[in-house]
């Protein structure tokens with residue numbers, strides 16, 4: 001094979017026809033190879049390299065030597081060693097990280113992302129699959145489909161890999177059974193269908209023998225499909241990026257002198273010609289393309305994937321991160337999006353914590369405002385969750401600190417994929433795939449936004465509300481309100497606690513305990529709380545507020561859903577036993593009058609949004625419960 | 637452009653993207669220019685990436701003082717012709733200690749005059765990113781290295797804490813004294829490099845072309861006698877042979893190959909028929925399995 005290829009290539013070199021590069025017009029194919037440990041992934045890749053005669057003499061000598069030292073193939077050549085990289089990995093017999101392999105045939109050049117298959121390496125798998133056109137998923141013919149097979153399929157599908165090849169390996173160990181092959185292929189088709197994977201090709205192979213890898217196998221005459229290599233050579237690479245409207249993220253503004261101002265970038269989609277109208281986003285200013293500059297001379301046109309420098313006809317303000325797009329078909333701009341996030345950090349992802357986000361050439365700050373659910377990649381179930389751990393995948397809402405130009409990931413990977421970077425450690429902690437924008441911000445940049453309650457709330461990435469704690473003195477209102485505030489604050493929420501005692505020292509210093517003063521007391525506190533909610537805060541009011549009418553009055557100041565009454569329930573005996581401020585003792589002695597529970601009534605709330613019992617639970621447990629409820633109501 | 641195949645165009649565009657990203661995101665990048673064919677391609681790509689402006693970073697050559705004369709001539713001539721800012725760094729301390737590959741062996745020489753020298757140069761210059769021409773197909777540990785490869789303040793590479801690199805979203809964030817190595821040619825193979833040199837008519841050091849040169853044979857390698865600093869061993873007498881280099885390093889460490897390839901076309905044809913990989917010519921990689929991985933952990937490029 002190599003001999004034929006080599007002489008053919010030399011011939012074409014000499015004749016000058018395909019000169020100077022004999023590889024055909026198929027271009028690069030980037031694919032990811034996934035398999036569980038011991039499915040034979042390394043052996044299969046080694047085989048592809050070996051059989052396409054890319055293993056050179058000295059590498060082969062080293063391989064023979066290593067096969068004796070580390071090999072698992074009992075002295076004969078262990079192809080897996082061709083691709084097992086790091087010394088540490090060889091010693092431990094495992095693969096730590098994605099490795100990249102290169103080979104070429106007469107028809108095409110291949111870049112293989114060799115992704116480790118262990119469960120804890122979802123991170124690497126996603127890294128390997130990003131940017132790939134095709135995935136080869138390996139299954140052991142004896143074992144059939146494993147949880148890992150499903151996991152790998154889900155991840156590559158999530159990352160938008162369009163072609164999937166199921167390589168059913170170790171066919172030699174199942175007697176090259178056609179029935180077994182069909183069984184696995186059929187089961188896989190069903191699973192792929194559930195995921196929404198449009199096309200799957202199953203190929204029976206034996207990596208150790210090389211059957212159906214590069215050469216057609218005499219051992220499986222019943223198989224009439226292509227060999228793995230043939231399939232790879234013919235697969236369509238790249239989405240139809242060229243057919244879409246122009247998108248070019250500006251990477252670099254080139255100003256070598258006063259006369260030249262160009263915008264350098266790689267076309268993510270579409271094509272461009274001088275004279276065409278374009279818009280610069282997010283500003284929305286339009287102009288026409290004057291020149292497409294390259295060092296090889298100006299171009300008449302450029303297409304998706306080309307790295308060029310555009311000169312515009314007008315003086316338009318353009319900086320790195322802006323997107324030059326077709327004037328009549330803009331991408332979206334939003335400061336809030338829904339996205340799948342693959343968590344890659346050792347520390348869990350916390351809603352509310354700010355991270356750097358990089359999307360295209362734009363960098364800003366992102367906060368996860370809501371974790372809708374986590375996905376169990378083994379059975380695709382959606383699970384409610386508070387945070388994402390390493391290798392978890394979840395659907396999240398994110399808020400950016402400024403509007404970003406984006407496209408849904410399924411439309412455009414360049415403007416739809418992003419990474420999250422920890423602000424302290426600088427580690428890359430997450431990868432995201434934008435599904436859709438939540439609040440179009442198309443005009444934010446040049447139209448003053450009316451600063452209303454929604455705007456202020458959005459700036460804080462939260463839904464403001466008033467949590468009204470009512471209950472007997474000593475029931476635990478202040479403890480709970482303060483603890484809850486701490487927990488909300490830790491997850492990035494903006495909060496304020498209004499506490500009865502404190503307010504009486506300042507704002508309501510002039511009020512006593514007469515009925516009229518009690519009403520005025522509540523009215524003022526409720527009005528302050530309402531202003532704070534309008535300002536975008538989550539306000540925690542801790543007031544005995546014993547009378548229904550007063551609580552109703554407070555409630556009526558707020559929009560439906562913004563006021564949550566939380567009855568902190570503890571019996572009078574419990575409160576009196578706790579008596580943290582010694583007030584019950586004084587009231588019993590008659591030193592204080594009008595004391596709620598002693599000589600003034602507490603009207604138990606009939607339908608509070610929440611009722612919490614504090615007698616037998618720790619404050620932490622109670623706050624957990626409240627947070628759960630707030631979560632359910634999408635308030636925190 | 638029409639002359640190049642799709643895959644070379646794709647590789648070229650990817651490298652240009654990487655170079656622009658490095659220029660845009662780092663405070664003070666530098667291009668490590670080692671004079672070989674990969675450096676020539678890298679420089680060519682940098683000229684393209686920023687055209688009509690010159691590359692917005694200087695070139696740095698870490699000179700071990702044992703480079704072939706032809707290499708130094710080529711380096712100075714290239715910088716002059718293109719009007720580039722070239723910085724040459726030599727480890728003065730190593731020089732004063734008389735470190736040489738002949739007396740100290742390849743390991744010590746490489747460590748002091750290359751690894752240590754590079755660290756010095758990067759620290760002195762305050763560079764936060766060093767752009768180099770290494771390729772993933774060169775060696776096993778490179779196959780796992782990121783395109784934007786993080787180095788600790790001590791210049792160490794740690795395979796286990798590499799940052800995930802998805803799509804073309806490179807995390808370029810650094811703390812003080814940390815740095816990045818950037819490899820725009822990561823996805824190129826040796827053959828790609830040669831095809832590209834040919835297609836783009838890129839100037840390369842004449843040592844890549846076969847000529848009659850004075851040669852001695854040592855440990856199965858053909859060593860070209862470049863000047864009188866190479867002490868000849870008993871019985872060694874340089875004789876003229878038609879040889880060329882597949883890879884260029886320090887002259888007593890880099891072996892030549894017998895070849896008749898005098899033009900780029902002939903080199904590519906020879907390569908297609910070749911049965912040995914390019915690093916075989918380098919003594920430093922042969923010391924032990926995992927040699928490169930260890931060197932990289934210590935800050936070798």
Ligand SMILES: Nc1nc2c(ncn2[C@@H]2O[C@H](COP(=O)(O)OP(=O)(O)O)[C@@H](O)[C@H]2O)c(=O)[nH]1
Pocket residue numbers: 035036037038039040041042043044072073080169170171172173205206207208209
């Ligand atoms: N009989 C048989 N054994 C295989 C085949 N492919 C791989 N193996 C063996 O399966 C084991 C694991 O292979 P390896 O490539 O290291 O698996 P990886 O963990 O997926 O990279 C090795 O002992 C291989 O020799 C095959 O097609 N048939």
